[in-house]
Amino acid sequence: MTALPLWFALVPAALIGVGLYGIVVHPQPLRKLVSFNVVGSGAFLLFGAVARRGAAVPLNGDPVPQALLITGIVVAFCASALAVMLILQLHDRSGDTSLEPAGEA
């Protein structure tokens, strides 16, 4: 493996780990969502490294993962948008976006 994809393969793995930690420990859903996006971009970067490895002259990368990535980024954005709107509506109606069951938090 050349130097380029190795850096861009190990760092995404670490990003996935860091984001997963944030998803577990943050009590505020908005912070969980940021962590989710970090995990997501880690997975996407990993796919990017895979695409770069699959370069074949004259292409600089395998176009199939690149196309899947565009789909994946748009889907992840929609998921984030839905979650953000849920957070805001929950906040409007209860003033507390905590995820813990009522009366037991």
Added chain:
Amino acid sequence: MAADALLPAVVMVPFGGALIAFALGGRWTRLTAYATIATGTAIAACIARASLADGQTLVYHVGGWHPPLGLALTANALAAAMIAGVAVVVCGIAVFAHRDFGQPHAVREARAPLVFWPLLLAVWGALDLAFVSNDLFTLYVALELLTFGGVPLVCLDGRAETLRAALRYALFALTGSILYLAGCVMLYGAYGTLDITLLGARVRPGVVAWTATTMMTAGLLAKTALFPLHLWLPPAHAGAPAAASAALSALVIKGSWFVVVRVWYDAMASAVTFASAQVLAALGAAAIVFASVTALRQPRLKLLVAYSTLAQIGYLFLMFPLAFDATGSAIMHGAALQGGVLQALSHATAKAAMFMAAGLVYAALGHDRIADLGGVARAMPVTTATFALSGIALMGVLPSGAYVAKKLMLDAADASGQWWWGVVLKGGAAFTAGYVIHVLYRALRPNTNVSVAPVPRASELAALGLAIASFLLAFAGTTAIGTFDLGGTLVAVGGGALLAIFVASKGSRVPGVALCGDLDRALRRWTPASLFLLLLATAFGVALKAGH
């Protein structure tokens, strides 16, 4: 060839209908939904006929492009059975929801009916896509579609607590999807394709295959809510309107479950091990015991039914180790998988009926406190019968879909020498009987001064119809029903009755029951549940590596 072309149609008709129903709005939404459901059900019936009766596996190459570059849609007998079963449940839900989700006359357009019908159709399309797609990335999109359809259904009534449940569901499911996607990425990197058939031929055991399998499985289990990853399910399914609960509990969780089946049986068959399948089934067995006991301690009917779903999800994972041959070396299609799919279908029909019955009780009484159900049996005989029938169907003691499913799995357990799962399968019926009897005992108590609001007759009949459909599935089984096992039935019902009386009367003083309660409180908090998600990912990795 003609039958193959039904595969894109069975996906596109519900989605197209959802878009048109949404665009037309107002009174047209429900009409469009009905037209779509009629068309989609006809297509599902044709697929079932081609695949089940004629025994052919349908294959369709979208755009004429073949894998690995293109996308293939496939439907074997199992997928066709799921498609047909889901179509039946969707029809039942549509009839049930007719009154609840019609546009009121006072306004031009109200929110809930406008979003309910497109979401129901989208969930349907996403499920069909999950059943027919042969590409792991398309399956990822299908699972996301399912989540995007499911989350708004959870909080359709807009109360803060249901929004909270929906948010919890969304965040946990999204975490699951991203783990699944990461697994797909690694598979593409190693094998250059995401086509399930090609992967099945190319995958070799190794660190990439193990890591990918473990991450995909953990992510999918989070979306399926298998114990101990169920934190989002009880409040989400119990808080939604009855028709939405039925769709969520009967249908939505089956999508990610079916993807687990595709990954384990087809894509990663050479990487999964006997040990890892034992872990999966052990979680299933734990789900049956834990969720059934917890169900008995629930004060409200809809929560009880939601916990019953958790227990039934456990059954769906018992068939994984049973599909290994006697030497435990390879996972194979066969009786165990057939039993699993039949179990999924009988749960889909029975659970939809059960949630509808619970919803009707709530609508009639204005509450669903189990302790105050007295007099319901007399006031609502059809609904009470529906609840009883769906409960008996879930137990699988009388000839029904679940009965045949259990028989298939028991045969597989015998054939592969895994007697311990046979014990769980037989004993599980008593746990199911426990909470069904618990409810029926309360409902059958006389109470003359119960006031009952009228409920739509069509809704009652739709629920009853689905409960009966769960019994009719017995005839869909490939094996003969066999002799009726009176002894087993009596043991199950008797054991269940004892369990119900025992837990209901002195539950909190018994260590095991109290433990289930504490465990439930702990597992419904985010941090323990998400830690378990990561722990499971690790455990599967170890079990996969150890098996080789």
Added chain:
Amino acid sequence: MDAVVDFMSIVAIVAGAAFFAAGTIGLLRFPDTMTRLHALTKADNLGVGLVILGLLPRAGSITAGIKLLLVWLLVLFAGAIVSQLVGRVASREPPR
């Protein structure tokens, strides 16, 4: 000739980078919003300008050069607007 152009490019880009560094230090070390804004905008406008100046001889074609200039203009415009908006909010609200 090439060496001269290269030298100019290097000088301009290094100078631009120095402005960025100064602006960032200012952003981190200055006490309140207004002074931070001051450090940031001055450094950014000049920094981007110098970097683009350094890149212009290497653009390869007239259209690419025009694109670079357009980028600079848009950054200037956006920077001016955003610093105005931030400044306005900062002057209304007590410092936090």
Added chain:
Amino acid sequence: MIDALNAGIALLLLALGAYAVMAKDVFAALVGYIAYGLLLTLAWMQLRGPDVALTEAAIGGGLTGAMLIAAATRLRDRDAAARAPMPGIGARVLAATLSAVVASAVAWSVASLPEPAATLAPQTLAAMPALEVGNPVTAVLLGFRALDTLLEAIVVVLALIGVWSLAPDKAWGGRLGRLQHAQPDGMLAYAARILAPIGIVIGMYIFWIGADLPGGKFQGATLLAAMWLLVWMAGLTDAPAVDRRWLRAMLVAGPLAFVAIGVFGAVQAGAFLAYPAGLAKPLIIVIEIALMPTLTLVLALVLVGPPLREPER
């Protein structure tokens, strides 16, 4: 030299990602996240994925960052969940350990990917002439895996239905989002008047070249959506009401046109989403043009949110 630069980008990326997750203050974390998104674009350029870089810059960094900042502003200090304590040290250590295990497993897997790398690039190149487009990513998105793209268009509309479903019942029929309180002669309005026309031209350009060069409908639509959002935030226009017929029609027109072309292919070329010979490029362009308004509207309106104001009539 380039290796050092790449290593620097990668490590800085890790540092910013970790900051976005770990920072104490939510606003600090979000600023970190936006910087992270910008750096991510650079990483995508280094990975030679210009199409992905554009998408990441526009959607992953830009729109997501703006959305999260806006949400944090709405929550401010009023969200009780922000004050909830972190789980205990034991749980945090366990979480860190398990996350590290997962990350190590991923890293180990990636390090043991086979050589030579698995790739579909040669197959893509060999099959591309039939589609008559010059950008291989477009060939995949609208040719070989057109079904995924069609489903994605349905996903975005479904996401908007989901967002709208969160509306309060009494606001149904009303205009989307909240009323924007910017002065019509203020700074933001000035910016919107100048920037919007330029942004629209660039957005259309990025969309148009997508068939042959890096770019395309998602990237272009994001820019157009951002321009509309700017005009909306500046108070120069208001969001439409949720039950406008033209709005609903435009939202579903893209995916439905895509389905219709797919059916046309089934009739004329023998398979759903196949293109008859000679018609591939025109049909692909028709699909992209049809999807453009849908995507622009959805990307803008999911940020505006559900209808929150009562109907005016």
